[in-house]
Amino acid sequence: MFKQKIKKRIRNFITSLDLPHFKVIRWQLDDLAAQNILSSHFNFSSYFPLTNWSLRPSTILHVLNDISINSRKCIVDIGCGVSTIYMAKHLDLIKSRAKIYAIDESESWLRILDDYLKREGLSQYVELVHAPLIPSGLAISSNNLWYDTDILKSAINANKIDLILVDGPSGDSSPFARFGAVPHFKNFLSNRYSVFIDDTSRKDEKEIVKRWSDELNLHPLVYNRYVQFTTDNEFYSEPFFQMYDKLIKF
Numbered sequence: 001m002f003k004q005k006i007k008k009r010i011r012n013f014i015t016s017l018d019l020p021h022f023k024v025i026r027w028q029l030d031d032l033a034a035q036n037i038l039s040s041h042f043n044f045s046s047y048f049p050l051t052n053w054s055l056r057p058s059t060i061l062h063v064l065n066d067i068s069i070n071s072r073k074c075i076v077d078i079g080c081g082v083s084t085i086y087m088a089k090h091l092d093l094i095k096s097r098a099k100i101y102a103i104d105e106s107e108s109w110l111r112i113l114d115d116y117l118k119r120e121g122l123s124q125y126v127e128l129v130h131a132p133l134i135p136s137g138l139a140i141s142s143n144n145l146w147y148d149t150d151i152l153k154s155a156i157n158a159n160k161i162d163l164i165l166v167d168g169p170s171g172d173s174s175p176f177a178r179f180g181a182v183p184h185f186k187n188f189l190s191n192r193y194s195v196f197i198d199d200t201s202r203k204d205e206k207e208i209v210k211r212w213s214d215e216l217n218l219h220p221l222v223y224n225r226y227v228q229f230t231t232d233n234e235f236y237s238e239p240f241f242q243m244y245d246k247l248i249k250f
Contacts, residue, residue, distance in 0.1 A: 027225065054083075063196060070235075070237070072162045080102035088122040092121075099125065099159075105133045140176040163195075167197075
């Protein structure tokens with residue numbers, strides 16, 4: 001009886017914590033669980049670079065859930081990399097006819113990605129789009145840079161987009177660097193869609209989320225350092241992780 005009371009008090013103390021370092025521990029546990037799931041389901045013949053800029057495993061898993069549950073067919077991946085590879089591999093495994101438009105401002109990075117996709121036999125699922133950053137009218141601030149929209153329109157045409165993943169441009173390219181994604185693509189969206197934006201713990205991205213919520217007339221779903229907007233609410237697509245729960249239920 002006494003042991004159970006001690007466990008309960010410790011558990012209540014842990015769950016009541018709202019400290020930045022404790023949130024990081026939970027994020028790391030979620031990422032460990034997500035990486036374990038990804039590693040057990042996806043086999044690659046070679047290594048692709050993972051960096052500080054790479055999308056977190058738990059976010060990737062959420063995106064893959066969304067693709068599967070909502071049968072996404074036209075995907076725009078802004079700021080491409082490891083997310084592109086996992087999405088392409090997933091499409092290959094489920095024998096999907098979906099297409100990924102992978103956008104980046106760096107030609108050299110796109111060459112690295114292209115080589116890897118070819119080695120893995122995944123090129124047919126991805127169209128790589130090199131779009132330099134130029135002064136943009138899709139802006140919050142006066143000195144905003146965003147991708148060349150003429151190139152984007154030419155590459156994507158009038159396809160009805162049902163998933164957008166925004167992890168670029170990098171936040172230091174200009175103030176509110178990622179704002180242009182929704183203003184540009186909203187007229188190309190399907191009736192059913194999701195929009196993900198990463199790094200929403202940052203000040204600029206928080207403001208972007210507020211403005212996108214008004215543009216899309218959707219409530220943002222806030223997760224660990226990323227946000228989802230979606231018109232599809234019939235099924236729950238957030239990944240379920242148990243590592244944190246096991247920590248507080250020891």
